[in-house]
Amino acid sequence: MLSMVIAAASQPLLAWLMEPVVRDIFINKDETMLLLVPLAIMLIMVIGGGANFCQAVLMNWVGLRIVADLQIKTFSHILNLDLAFFRRTQTGKLIANLTSDSYLIRQATSSTLTSLVKDLLTVVFLVMLMFYENWRLALVVFFVFPLAAWPISVLGKRMRSVVSITQGEIGVLTNLVSETVQGVRHVKAYSMEQREVRRAEKVINGLFSLYMRATRTRALTTPLMEILGGVAIAVVIWYGGSQVIDGITDPGAFFALFTALLLAYRPIRSIANLNATLQEGLAAAQRVFSVLDEAPKILEVDGAGPLLAPDGPVKFDKVKFGYTPGVRALHGISLQVEAGQTAALVGPSGAGKSTILNLIPRFYDVDEGAVFIGSQAIKTVSIGSLRESIALVSQDVVLFDDTIKANIAYGRSGATDEEIVEAAKLAAADDFIGRLSRGYDTFVGERGAKLSGGERQRIAIARALLKNAPILLLDEATASLDAESEREFQDALSVLKKGRTTLVIAHRLATVRSADQIYVLDGGRVVESGSHEHLIGLRGLYSRLYSLQFSEGSK
Known part of the structure; x- marks a missing residue:
């Protein structure tokens, strides 16, 4: 703050020195x-320049630190929100919040801290000098610039709306x-390149129009x-000059005031232009x-303790549940997976x-009913201990x-490293990893783009195997594996499932023929349950699905 005051004070000192220049020298x-006088001017410029450097670096550090902390807080907060939030929020919006919005906030914060305060102090000091030299003439000047307040305020509101x-x-x-690049394989397969270009062109041209509106608004200042x-x-030249001619005002005092006015013009214009930057930052903020x-809706109850019997x-x-109000995905589901057994969900x-x-894992909370692990309802245990067990x-x-x-x-x-390799072997991934040039140190690319679908699946399986949790959830875990890799995985899975509760x-x-219990679902309800042999004997939905798959597989 001291350096900012020194930098601001250097300007009126330079203006004040115009009085001895005119009176004493000329x-x-x-x-x-x-x-x-020249030595004093050089000294003031050196001190002012050093103060400007110090305040610019220090205030920018403060501004950048504030925005960096805000970015970290925002990213952390996003990760702690529920999955329901991500279902309704576009990925691009969140990326923009952390990048372009944060950039605008950084610009506004840095500009406000480094320019606004210093420029305001400079104007205040220069106005004080003008009143010191000639208060009547200073009053005339003082009432001209406030006329800009209303149009600048209007332009600021317009800028904020546009931004x-x-x-x-x-x-x-x-x-x-993001979605086009991730789905580029399908874009090319369906020859939809031009359609995606048109979609992008429409949005980009819309942005172009918005940027031009912002440019015109900013340029009006x-x-x-x-x-x-x-x-x-x-006004100053006309009124002040007449006073000098009439001998009312000293020429040196007039030139000091006139210099102060000229020096005040730059910071006043800077403050006016800064309003647009500030409005951009406020809109982004x-x-x-x-x-x-x-606020996350998946919360721990007061006094939530650890999961006592994860096995x-x-x-x-x-259990009743719906992703959107009034639309049920589950209608009174009741089922049980015994400890250490495997249950399959089909349908x-x-x-x-x-x-x-x-x-x-409480990615969502049930609307009615309850989910238990052991004797504890999962809503009563800490989320951390629950998910560590899965x-x-x-x-x-x-x-x-x-x-x-x-x-x-x-x-x-x-x-x-030994545990990682062992997990990869159990997931039938060690062989293909060994064939890669850098082995386990190979980078997989964005979303694993450098690996095949089956290879990505095996890495994901190895990740779950390494976690060694007592509860194992497999959602089509073998969908991308070939027949030989699936057989190897099933062999590993039979060992892994011992002593673990698997769904x-x-x-x-x-x-899933070897599952201890099979639950057949249809329309959010359990319509059949039992072993494979029992369900085949019922000749219901499971039997029809199995027969259909068997007949298709034999063709």
Whole structure:
């Protein structure tokens, strides 16, 4: 703050020195002052320059630190929100919040801290000098620039509105690019390149129009300040010059005031232009804080304790659930997976199989009924201890842009290389990893793009195996494996399942024949349950699905 005050004070000091320049040097021909005044100007410039450097670096550090902390807080908050939030929120919007919105906030924060305060102090000091030199003339100047307050305020509100819309469209563009690049294989397969280009062109042209609106709004500030500045200068020359001619005002005092006016013009114009930047930052901050205002609905109850019996049975008791209000995905589901046993969920698409798996780790909370592990309702235990006891392998495999080793170890921090390799062997992944040039240190690319679908699936399986959790959830975990790899995985799975409670979703019914219990779902209800042989004997939905798959497989 001290450096900012020094930097601001250097400007009126320079203006004040115009008085001895005119009076003592030009009029009185004082040779001593001819030496002292230039030295004083040089000293003021050096001190002012150093103060400007210090305040710019320090205030920028403060501004950048504030925004960096905000980005970290926003990212952390997003990760702690429920899956329901991600179902209704575009990925592009969240990316824009952390990138372009944060950039605008950074610009506004840095500019406000480094420019606004210093420029305001500079104007205040210069106005004080003007009143000191000639208060009547200073009053004339003082009442000219406030006339700009109303139009600048109007322009600021318009800028804020335009920026808010623009940032929303940036989120749309980010989302469009993301989904198009991720789905580029399908784009090319269906020859839809031109359609996607047209979609992008429409959004980009919309952004172009919005940017031009913002540019015009921002540009209006400059001519406004030029006109007012011209009026102020003209009034000062006319009124001040007449006072000098009449002998009322000293020429040195007039030139000191006139110099102060000229020096004040730049910071006043800077403050006016800064309003647009500030409005951009406020619009961006509003979007970021709208995310921070989102509260997770999956919360721990007061006094939630650890899961006491993670190796106990998993039970659904009359569970009802819907992703959207009024639309049920599950209708009074009751089922139980005994400790250490394997249960399979089968049925047509949309029957509610994956929904049941999503409720066990509390990705969502049930609307009615309860889910138990052992004797504890999962709502009464801490979320951390619950999820530490569960390993999940989904058909939608997600790998991170890191090494194979890091992706496998994602399931358990601190795992040794030997444990990672052992998990890969059990998942039938060690052979293909060994054939890669860098082995386990090979980077898999974004979402595992450098690996095949089957290879990605095996890495995900190895991740779950390494976690070694007492509850294992497999959602079409073998969907991308070939017959030989699936057989190897089933062999490993038979060893892994010993002593673990396993819930399996599989569309290929031949893979769940050995399950201890099979639940057949249809329309969010359990319509049949029992062993494979029992269900075949019922000649119901399971028998029809099995016969259909068997007949298709034999063709």
